[in-house]
Amino acid sequence: MPERGLLLVVSGPSGAGKGTVLKSLFTKREGLFSSVSATTRLPRPGEVHGESYYFLSKDLFRQEIKDGNMLEYAGYCDNYYGTPRGPVEEKRNQGYDVVLEIEVQGAMKVRHSCEDATLIFIMPPSVAELEKRLRKRGTEKEEVVQRRLETSKAEVHTASAYDYIVLNDEVNRAAHDIDCIITAEKLKPGNCPKIFIE
Amino acid sequence: MPERGLLLVVSGPSGAGKGTVLKSLFTKREGLFSSVSATTRLPRPGEVHGESYYFLSKDLFRQEIKDGNMLEYAGYCDNYYGTPRGPVEEKRNQGYDVVLEIEVQGAMKVRHSCEDATLIFIMPPSVAELEKRLRKRGTEKEEVVQRRLETSKAEVHTASAYDYIVLNDEVNRAAHDIDCIITAEKLKPGNCPKIFIE
Numbered sequence: 001m002p003e004r005g006l007l008l009v010v011s012g013p014s015g016a017g018k019g020t021v022l023k024s025l026f027t028k029r030e031g032l033f034s035s036v037s038a039t040t041r042l043p044r045p046g047e048v049h050g051e052s053y054y055f056l057s058k059d060l061f062r063q064e065i066k067d068g069n070m071l072e073y074a075g076y077c078d079n080y081y082g083t084p085r086g087p088v089e090e091k092r093n094q095g096y097d098v099v100l101e102i103e104v105q106g107a108m109k110v111r112h113s114c115e116d117a118t119l120i121f122i123m124p125p126s127v128a129e130l131e132k133r134l135r136k137r138g139t140e141k142e143e144v145v146q147r148r149l150e151t152s153k154a155e156v157h158t159a160s161a162y163d164y165i166v167l168n169d170e171v172n173r174a175a176h177d178i179d180c181i182i183t184a185e186k187l188k189p190g191n192c193p194k195i196f197i198e
Numbered sequence: 199m200p201e202r203g204l205l206l207v208v209s210g211p212s213g214a215g216k217g218t219v220l221k222s223l224f225t226k227r228e229g230l231f232s233s234v235s236a237t238t239r240l241p242r243p244g245e246v247h248g249e250s251y252y253f254l255s256k257d258l259f260r261q262e263i264k265d266g267n268m269l270e271y272a273g274y275c276d277n278y279y280g281t282p283r284g285p286v287e288e289k290r291n292q293g294y295d296v297v298l299e300i301e302v303q304g305a306m307k308v309r310h311s312c313e314d315a316t317l318i319f320i321m322p323p324s325v326a327e328l329e330k331r332l333r334k335r336g337t338e339k340e341e342v343v344q345r346r347l348e349t350s351k352a353e354v355h356t357a358s359a360y361d362y363i364v365l366n367d368e369v370n371r372a373a374h375d376i377d378c379i380i381t382a383e384k385l386k387p388g389n390c391p392k393i394f395i396e
Contacts, residue, residue: 164385177385184382187362187375 002095003192005031006185007088007114009100010178011107012122012159013152015133017168018101021122024175025099029182033096035088038064041079054084072102072109083110097182104155111161118185120178121162125169127153200293201390203229204383205286205312207298208376209305210320210357211350213331215366216299219320222373223297227380231294233286236262239277252282270300270307281308295380302353309359316383318376319360323367325351 012018026032038054040061049055056064061080064070073082083100091098100110100117110117124130127149134148159165164181168174186192210216224230236252238259247253254262259278262268271280281298289296298308298315308315322328325347332346357363362379366372384390 160387162387164382165387165390166385167390177381180378180381181385183375183378184362187364187379189358189360189363192363192365 002093003186005033005092005095005097006182006191007092007098007100007110007117008178008182009102009107009110009117009119010122011102011104011119011162012168013104013124013130013155014148015130015137015152016122016124017133017171017174018122020171021166021168021174021178022099022101024171025178028175028179031095031097033091033098035083035091035098035100037081038070038073038084039079039081041077054087056080068113071100071113072106074103074106085113088114104158108158108161116190118181119162119164120181121159121165122174123156123159123165123167124152125167200291201384203231203290203293203295204380204389205290205296205298205308205315206376206380207300207305207308207315207317208320209300209302209317209360210366211302211322211328211353212346213328213335213350214320214322215331215369215372216320218369219364219366219372219376220297220299222369223376226373226377229293229295231289231296233281233289233296233298235279236268236271236282237277237279239275252285254278266311269298269311270304272301272304283311286312302356306356306359314388316379317360317362318379319357319363320372321354321357321363321365322350323365 010018010022036050036054038056038061040056040058043049043052043055047053058080061082064084065073069085071083071085071088073080083102083106088098088100102110107119111119124133130152131145131149134145134152166174166177208216208220234248234252236254236259238254238256241247241250241253245251256278259280262282263271267283269281269283269286271278281300281304286296286298300308305317309317322331328350329343329347332343332350364372364375
């Protein structure tokens with residue numbers, strides 16, 4: 001049986017650069033698997049069940065919540081979005097380290113639903129840079145940008161509830177930091193049973 | 199003020215290769231400082247106080263124990279050997295990561311005397327390899343080798359009390375593992391206060 005993989009929850013405020021850092025991490029390290037979310041919204045053209053999302057009916061999604069099968073979930077625009085526990089467990093038991101890129105509120109929920117999850121907070125380098133990145137995203141009104149910025153600034157204060165804080169001032173270094181975190185976590189006694197000699 | 203450094207306690211059974219791994223680590227990473235032990239034995243020619251050892255009188259050593267100024271200590275051949283707390287704290291406050299290479303019993307004492315120490319166990323790759331290394335050391339009698347081997351095998355069972363277990367099957371990889379542990383430990387919220395943006 002392979003060694004059980006980790007569950008890495010990578011989170012942080014909107015504009016912190018979670019996606020970019022993870023993209024770099026995936027080029028550095030093997031054995032990682034991106035968690036697939038579940039949703040009740042309808043598939044868009046080209047989206048594949050089990051790859052883009054698990055597409056569930058609202059009744060089934062509610063049943064999965066009731067049965068404790070969602071590591072976290074939230075409602076958004078009249079639909080549910082969440083992380084099903086089953087596929088995460090399956091991949092971990094196969095030896096993969098499962099990576100869950102997720103908003104701050106979801107990460108805090110995983111803290112409670114999965115005791116051995118490793119929580120990593122991606123910290124933007126400065127408020128100015130955060131603002132720049134939020135503006136770059138599109139043509140949102142100033143009001144929307146300001147509201148998002150306030151939310152992101154508030155979310156920075158949740159960082160101390162995470163296991164690790166990674167500063168994203170330089171994408172490759174930030175990815176290297178996460179690479180080290182994974183290596184180190186695998187060296188904890190609970191995670192390396194087969195290292196013992198006889 | 200610089201960020202406070204870590205205290206890394208690197209331990210493991212005799213023959214695990216602690217010294218060799220640390221030598222490799224010191225070539226990979228800056229900002230490390232090797233802790234200097236205190237002893238009551240007399241200096242040998244060429245040994246310098248504060249570099250080879252802190253040479254203390256027995257009275258002074260006993261007073262330091264009484265005052266709680268020893269992170270750990272032990273008696274050996276009618277002399278005391280130990281780790282003075284003061285210089286370790288001083289170097290950590292200057293931002294150095296202090297490395298303490300120490301026997302298993304001493305490491306367990308540091309667990310209690312220094313709450314934020316990071317304990318790393320160096321695991322030999324196999325009993326056969328351990329035996330080979332213990333034999334290589336010199337011309338000890340078979341009886342001595344066997345006794346040491348039994349002690350080392352018993353000490354392997356303390357590994358789960360450490361924060362991390364590093365398998366020394368390949369020196370460079372083992373040193374890389376410790377390098378990652380240090381990087382990861384510095385990303386814990388308590389160790390990276392200056393990472394927070396405002």
